[in-house]
Amino acid sequence: MFSALITRLASTVFAMVLLAASILCSLEISAGWLGNDPVLLGPNFAQDLRMRAWDDQAIGLIIIALGVAGVVALFVGIRANTRLTIQSDSLIGVHIERRSLEQALSRKLEHLDGVDSARVRASSKLVKAQLESKRQYSREPIEQMATVEIINWIRQYGIEPDVKVVLTARDNKA
């Protein structure tokens, strides 16, 4: 959900910037074609560029801004996991909403003995659960129990991903 929101936000901002730049470009070219001075950039725009060297501070700032915007766009585009649903293999035409599946699994795992809180991330290929316990239990039995619980419960939705469970014991006294 958060990834989808970030993608939408970044897309909206970049699309508006691109639209503004394209309108500006078309407007200034039209003005030049009609023999007028630049409308928004000002009559001295070309002269200003003739005065500025490539290592000018303003040019440097524009280059840095372009670079930062490019890195942000690339980062959001590559990193975001935006799949909002997970397709069921056995139930024809059925998708399960990812966020609700993660929350339902978390609630289910929190009912297990020795688990105090659970955080689940799910995709069609991998379900990753991070469990937290306030007591110093042996990790393996709880992780195994949680893995079996996840596999058994998620199977009814026709989803068979790999399951990874990690239990962190948190010392309550500390």
Next chain:
Amino acid sequence: LKRLRNRQLTIQRVVLIVFGIVLLGAAVLGALLSLNVLTLSPIFDPETSVLNANSDRFIAAHTTLLRMGGMAGGLVAAALSLYWLKLQLPPAHHQDDVKYVTTTKSAEHGQELIDVVVGETLVEGKALAHAFESDLLRFPEIRQARAELRLAESTIRLRLDVDQSSSLPELLSGPVQTALERLTRVAEFATTPMLYTDVRLVEAVRAKVA
């Protein structure tokens, strides 16, 4: 349906990646010029100003071409950005209406008996969708239902909120299938529409303790 937004978001990610590569590429070239590491041509010469005598001559020699290219580029960029913005809008809901033609049994027309059209009844897709939703909501495991009748494609898009404790396969093959068959029969569809269902799992309702 959320699954429709998956495609929108994937396209947006691709556009973001392409846009990022273009911006980063421009920034890297600009930085190389600015740091006097690279000379692309006499037009982009780090030893001179951004607009130099060579670029002035180049612009003067190719003014029409550059203007046409600039306009075309600007319009393409504007179209792309508008499409990009349109992707932010959620997919529109659309309900197909159903028209029933009412005829008398027969009437004399010369020697022949023919059917005579006496009227038309239009049932809004929204009304049928609501009827389908109400039918589904009779089952306590289904907490919320939202249907979209796309009868031209013979499909129904359905979003269901179901109790996480209920068995989804049983729910789909039982109540949902029954409601779909009932809708098909009542609305006199030629074939049973294909159902595309997005399921949201919700916490089971706790019984009140007296």
